[in-house]
Amino acid sequence: MEKEGTPLHVGGRALDILIFLAERPGEVVDKRELVKRIWADVNVDEGSLRFHVAALRKALGDSGKSARYVVNVPGRGYCFVASLAPSASPAAQPTIDILPPRALPAPLSKMVGREEVVEKISNGLSLHRFMTLVGPGGIGKTAVAITVGHRRSEDFRGRVFFVDFGPLRDASHVATTIASALGLTISAENPTPALLTFLKVGPALLILDSCEHVLDNLAPLVEHMVREAPQLRVLATTRESFRSEGERIFRLFPLDCPPEREGLDVAEVLAYPAAQLFVERIAQSSGPFQLSADEAPLVASICRRLDGIALAIELAAGRVNAYGIAGTASLLDSRFSLQWRGRRTAVPRHQTLAAALDWSYDLLPAAESATLRRLSVFAGPFAPEAAAAVASGAGLSASETLEAIDSLVTKSLISPSGSRTLRYRLLDTTRAYAYGKLSELGETRQFARRHAEHFRDFFAHAEADPSMPLPEWLGIYGAELDNVRTALDWAFAPDGDTELGIALTAAAVTLWVRLSLFAECRERSKVALAALGDTGDDRIRMQLLSALGWSLMYGEGRAREARPILETTLELADRLDDKDFRLRALWGLCIDQFNNGQFGKARAFADRFANAAANSPDRTDVMLSDRLTAVAMHYLGDQNDARLRIDRVHASLHLLAEKPKIFPLDLRISTQYFRARILWLQGLADQARALAARNIEEGRANGHALTFCSVLGQAACPIAFWSGDLDAAERHGTELLEHTERHAIRLWGLWARAFNAAVIAKRGDIATGLPLLREELNRAGDARFLPRFLPLLGELAAGFLEADQIDRGLDVIEDALTRCHDRQELWYLPELIRIKGELMRRSARHSGDAEAQFREAMGIAAQQGARFWELRCATSLARLMSGAGQSADALAVLENVSGSFTEGAKIADMRTARELIAQLRN
Numbered sequence: 001m002e003k004e005g006t007p008l009h010v011g012g013r014a015l016d017i018l019i020f021l022a023e024r025p026g027e028v029v030d031k032r033e034l035v036k037r038i039w040a041d042v043n044v045d046e047g048s049l050r051f052h053v054a055a056l057r058k059a060l061g062d063s064g065k066s067a068r069y070v071v072n073v074p075g076r077g078y079c080f081v082a083s084l085a086p087s088a089s090p091a092a093q094p095t096i097d098i099l100p101p102r103a104l105p106a107p108l109s110k111m112v113g114r115e116e117v118v119e120k121i122s123n124g125l126s127l128h129r130f131m132t133l134v135g136p137g138g139i140g141k142t143a144v145a146i147t148v149g150h151r152r153s154e155d156f157r158g159r160v161f162f163v164d165f166g167p168l169r170d171a172s173h174v175a176t177t178i179a180s181a182l183g184l185t186i187s188a189e190n191p192t193p194a195l196l197t198f199l200k201v202g203p204a205l206l207i208l209d210s211c212e213h214v215l216d217n218l219a220p221l222v223e224h225m226v227r228e229a230p231q232l233r234v235l236a237t238t239r240e241s242f243r244s245e246g247e248r249i250f251r252l253f254p255l256d257c258p259p260e261r262e263g264l265d266v267a268e269v270l271a272y273p274a275a276q277l278f279v280e281r282i283a284q285s286s287g288p289f290q291l292s293a294d295e296a297p298l299v300a301s302i303c304r305r306l307d308g309i310a311l312a313i314e315l316a317a318g319r320v321n322a323y324g325i326a327g328t329a330s331l332l333d334s335r336f337s338l339q340w341r342g343r344r345t346a347v348p349r350h351q352t353l354a355a356a357l358d359w360s361y362d363l364l365p366a367a368e369s370a371t372l373r374r375l376s377v378f379a380g381p382f383a384p385e386a387a388a389a390v391a392s393g394a395g396l397s398a399s400e401t402l403e404a405i406d407s408l409v410t411k412s413l414i415s416p417s418g419s420r421t422l423r424y425r426l427l428d429t430t431r432a433y434a435y436g437k438l439s440e441l442g443e444t445r446q447f448a449r450r451h452a453e454h455f456r457d458f459f460a461h462a463e464a465d466p467s468m469p470l471p472e473w474l475g476i477y478g479a480e481l482d483n484v485r486t487a488l489d490w491a492f493a494p495d496g497d498t499e500l501g502i503a504l505t506a507a508a509v510t511l512w513v514r515l516s517l518f519a520e521c522r523e524r525s526k527v528a529l530a531a532l533g534d535t536g537d538d539r540i541r542m543q544l545l546s547a548l549g550w551s552l553m554y555g556e557g558r559a560r561e562a563r564p565i566l567e568t569t570l571e572l573a574d575r576l577d578d579k580d581f582r583l584r585a586l587w588g589l590c591i592d593q594f595n596n597g598q599f600g601k602a603r604a605f606a607d608r609f610a611n612a613a614a615n616s617p618d619r620t621d622v623m624l625s626d627r628l629t630a631v632a633m634h635y636l637g638d639q640n641d642a643r644l645r646i647d648r649v650h651a652s653l654h655l656l657a658e659k660p661k662i663f664p665l666d667l668r669i670s671t672q673y674f675r676a677r678i679l680w681l682q683g684l685a686d687q688a689r690a691l692a693a694r695n696i697e698e699g700r701a702n703g704h705a706l707t708f709c710s711v712l713g714q715a716a717c718p719i720a721f722w723s724g725d726l727d728a729a730e731r732h733g734t735e736l737l738e739h740t741e742r743h744a745i746r747l748w749g750l751w752a753r754a755f756n757a758a759v760i761a762k763r764g765d766i767a768t769g770l771p772l773l774r775e776e777l778n779r780a781g782d783a784r785f786l787p788r789f790l791p792l793l794g795e796l797a798a799g800f801l802e803a804d805q806i807d808r809g810l811d812v813i814e815d816a817l818t819r820c821h822d823r824q825e826l827w828y829l830p831e832l833i834r835i836k837g838e839l840m841r842r843s844a845r846h847s848g849d850a851e852a853q854f855r856e857a858m859g860i861a862a863q864q865g866a867r868f869w870e871l872r873c874a875t876s877l878a879r880l881m882s883g884a885g886q887s888a889d890a891l892a893v894l895e896n897v898s899g900s901f902t903e904g905a906k907i908a909d910m911r912t913a914r915e916l917i918a919q920l921r922n
Helices: 012-022 031-039 046-060 115-127 141-151 171-182 191-198 213-227 273-285 296-305 309-318 318-333 333-338 353-361 366-375 383-390 398-412 428-440 444-460 470-491 498-507 509-514 519-533 537-554 558-578 581-595 599-613 619-636 637-655 667-681 685-701 707-722 726-743 746-764 766-785 789-800 805-823 828-843 847-864 869-883 887-898 907-920
Strands: 068-074 075-082 095-099 130-134 161-165 183-187 204-208 232-239 247-252 415-417 424-425
Touching: 012 046, 031 046, 031 075, 031 095, 031 789, 031 887, 046 068, 046 637, 075 115, 075 428, 115 141, 115 232, 115 247, 141 161, 141 183, 141 232, 161 171, 161 887, 171 183, 171 191, 183 191, 213 232, 213 296, 232 619, 273 309, 273 318, 273 519, 296 318, 309 318, 309 619, 333 887, 353 907, 366 383, 366 398, 366 428, 383 398, 383 424, 383 444, 383 558, 398 707, 415 869, 424 746, 428 828, 444 470, 470 509, 498 509, 498 519, 498 537, 498 637, 509 519, 509 537, 519 667, 537 558, 558 667, 581 599, 581 619, 599 619, 619 637, 619 667, 667 707, 667 869, 707 726, 707 746, 707 789, 707 907, 726 746, 746 766, 746 789, 766 789, 789 805, 789 828, 828 847, 828 869, 847 869, 869 887, 869 907, 887 907
Parallel strands: 130 232, 130 247, 161 204, 204 232
Antiparallel strands: 068 075, 095 183, 415 424
């Protein structure tokens, strides 16, 4: 700047004031507007303005008398009153005054979790002349850049310059802002030549901070400087890239957070940088601090919920002194956390989360700010199609919405999520902020409704989706569980839409069933039924009752409540002539009879199901009919008929055109574990064990919680136990228990604990295993009447035999036999009678009746086609006869049964039989 051809020395703030006033000559500029323009987000008082105006007047020679340049209008502001000379010709050389450059800000006392990043960028500046550090607000871009600047300062002979564009509101002043940071006062309209002259002198590192709002003007300038000043290096921080020639983008990601896993200890939590930063900042603000084992999971949760954003973690850590860690975690649920204040020395946009987000939000065009607000109704990741369906409208087309999303991704306000399919997500802090903006503008109900409507329609098509493996189905639909929950919470809230909530509940049933979330399905169905009342749509009522019945049957031990609900479902299905729900109800009622031990009635329901499915064009219905009847025959003790039907299902599995609509388990996998049980009882031990092993791998890969419980509990555990492979039995039982605890599947959990106790007893530790087995069976309550518990009652009696408590063992056996005869639960009957015979053999009062028990058990086993039980009975009988001096007859009995076995040479019962035969022959 010149006055009558003479260069003037004007400080940076005074020059900014002069430029702003000179842009509006003769106009009184309000003091508040002037402060806001010059100091932007910095809070200064009017005294600072008066000081710099006085300095400006002094530099201009404004005496307040004859020479007037800046006039104070009391109560209003300031006015520029002098005349301006035309700018110098392009050939004129600028005048440069060199003042002390602005100091590089001090680095953080300790940089947590970014050492590798700092090293990569430091090294990268040796290879690349223009690097851009990109990431969302508060992630730590500025701190990393400053640390890099200090680390590389000697390499650039101290010529490291930090330029903060945050306070700049007029992008046309980017060049003068850089000049001011470099300590230059340039008296030319175009300061670029003078900047280049300065930067060509030697190596220099220019750190350009918070560039996102001035990119249109800054990008071409940076390209020009890098091209013309060969020793210059530029490191920029921004929420979106420059998209400039020669730019090397380095995206800064959130700090790694501890995973969501039970049992994390202190060392495991502190292995993650996010937790390290949290603890470090607590110590800085509150003094020495040591994380306890109880607090470690809370810290892990806080870091995850704050998405590893450094600023958010620092602000949360600052609350711990006042609220404690648990209190701070609870405060994250409130928008108040967005207003937590950080370091006083931080720039205003970094002092609160809200300020950091305000900074980004205020820079957005209307279409992008509207899209960001509307997307806040999503919980967790969302698909582009869902975003377009929910956020478009009200002035935005679907294509404009997707275009806005692309732009918001480049500005680090939306993050891509997922590797297989494209999905997006808002960081939790961003979502909370945007949802607050949505509420402020009164738009919440409109877009919450659109969100709920979209997922109602989305899940209405889910069940009828064409053939799709369960993992793939869950990958598409299971990912929307949080969105369904959020939509339902809104719909049934006072300001929601209960009719929409009812429809969404009915549509989402398949999701809960396939995720094995039966408790949630039960509670959501109850809420919807209560809202539906007595006058609502019968078809919706039928769907909800069916869901409630199934969730009770497979859920938290409330199976006895399921029958009347399923009976009402069947009545409605018959009245509406709905084939699918008729089959659902019949299936449920059949399983209900299994669970309650009424196997004759279960067979009757299986027959009704078969009649209803006979003319169905859906091959799945016929296959389900055969499977249902096969299970009924298995429990009724007809293993040959059960094998015929289960093999028919197995042979048809490749014909499955779509997932069964009425079955809560994977049909392919569940068919195989019942086949394995039947094969085992038929004496085909090798086939059964191989099938059970494949079944475990298939079930584990399938990912369906209830199906995998059944894989382990129905086949893997009992077959390993019966084969004598107690290591495998213990391994499978432990995995089953852990799986039930992880997925809250209570009934299988009860069984797993009792089974594991039986394994302990079978290993010979009767003192530990027997009381534990008795305790777990008592804890199971009515669940003891489920078919799966019957063998454990037999093992309880066998445990009393080993403990020489014969009468107690006989009492258990008599109760179990009464149960079997009353309920037609005959599949385990031969083994119970055999155990009774063993107890009698050890009893002085009943020893004479033992042989009759063994022969009766052998006869029933042979009639059932249960050759494994027949082998056990023959072994017991042969021992008894051998002890009575009838070795030849004993040998004949045992050889006759064991000789017909073509498999199972390595199982415990075959080894025992061979050893006994060898003894008898000698």
